[in-house]
Amino acid sequence: MPVKDCKGLACPQPVLAAKELLETHPNEPIEIIVDNEAAKINVSRFLKSQGMAVEITQDSDGSIHVTGNPAGQADIESQACEAFFSNMEGQQRILVFIPSDRIGTGDEQLGRALMGNFLKTLKELGPDLWRLVFLNAGVKLAIKDSPHVETLKELESKGVSVLVCGTCLEFYGAMDQREVGETTNMLDIVTSMQLATKVIRA
Numbered sequence: 500m501p502v503k504d505c506k507g508l509a510c511p512q513p514v515l516a517a518k519e520l521l522e523t524h525p526n527e528p529i530e531i532i533v534d535n536e537a538a539k540i541n542v543s544r545f546l547k548s549q550g551m552a553v554e555i556t557q558d559s560d561g562s563i564h565v566t567g568n569p570a571g572q573a574d575i576e577s578q579a580c581e582a583f584f585s586n587m588e589g590q591q592r593i594l595v596f597i598p599s600d601r602i603g604t605g606d607e608q609l610g611r612a613l614m615g616n617f618l619k620t621l622k623e624l625g626p627d628l629w630r631l632v633f634l635n636a637g638v639k640l641a642i643k644d645s646p647h648v649e650t651l652k653e654l655e656s657k658g659v660s661v662l663v664c665g666t667c668l669e670f671y672g673a674m675d676q677r678e679v680g681e682t683t684n685m686l687d688i689v690t691s692m693q694l695a696t697k698v699i700r701a
Contacts, residue, residue, distance in 0.1 A: 501527065505542075506534040506562060510666040511685035513538040514545045517567070518686070521549055528568040536674050537665030539563045541684035592629040594695035595621065597637040602701060614640070617701055618650050621659075628654070629695065632688055633680070634664035637701075642668070642676040651679045662687060 501524045505513035513533050520529040531542045542565045543553045551567035558564070601610030602617060618640070621628055631654070633641050640647045641663045655661050661680030668674045668682065692698055 500530055500566075502530040502532065504532045505538065506532055508533075508538070510537060510541060510664075513542050514684050514686045517542050517545055517565075521546075521551075521567075526569050528566060530564055530566045533563050533565065534561055535563075535669060537669045537682065537684075539565060540682045541665050541687075544681070544683070545686070591627040592694065592696045593624055593627050593699060594630045594632060594691055594697070595628070595699045595701060596692075597631060597633050597640065597701040598635045599701070600636045600639045614701065615647060615650075618647050621654060622657070626658075628659050630660040630662065630691055631680070632662045632664075632683075632691060634667050634688065636667075636671075638663050638667045638671065638673065638677075641679045642673045643678050644676075645678070648678045655679060662691065664688070 501520050503516045503520055505516050508516075513531055517529065517531050520531070529546075533539055533542060539555065543555065546553050546565065546567035549567070550570050552570045554566045554568070556564045556566075599610075600614060601607060602613040603610045621631075631651070639645060641651055641661065642648075651661055662683035663677055663680045665674070665682040665684055668677060674682075
């Protein structure tokens with residue numbers, strides 16, 4: 500079984516390593532070894548999106564083995580994605596890119612208030628609003644004790660996809676504090692920008 504040791508590598512390198520193994524060893528089980536929670540989540544999510552059944556084991560030294568096996572059936576997530584884009588044909592897919600917990604570079608209190616108003620107003624975009632991507636200090640908006648969690652959960656309940664950067668959560672020591680959305684990686688973020696019909700930066 501092809502194995503790639505990605506311990507010590509930052510996002511998105513473990514995911515890109517998994518992608519390379521899948522491309523060079525199609526229809527074979529593969530294993531990626533990582534050493535942090537963000538990489539474990541991101542590699543697992545990527546393998547599942549490619550139709551792989553995922554198994555995770557951990558050694559006593561902290562090494563995490565993420566194994567992907569061909570599921571032998573059509574990937575449900577990919578089918579759902581294909582159906583989603585088919586249903587959205589002719590409709591906009593707006594991605595909102597949020598790299599900070601405030602808007603602007605002036606007064607911090609004002610910037611945070613503006614961000615709150617911005618998030619509450621996003622629902623006015625209606626069904627065209629497709630995905631929110633939070634990274635850097637923006638991930639603080641989606642974690643425990645953030646005053647904006649309920650606003651984001653409301654958007655998510657209406658079908659808006661919410662992606663939260665795993666590397667950023669780890670940097671801020673908040674990996675276990677995410678209250679809304681899915682932990683993601685830079686490959687997902689770049690791909691999302693490619694698929695969007697419009698990108699808005701907060």
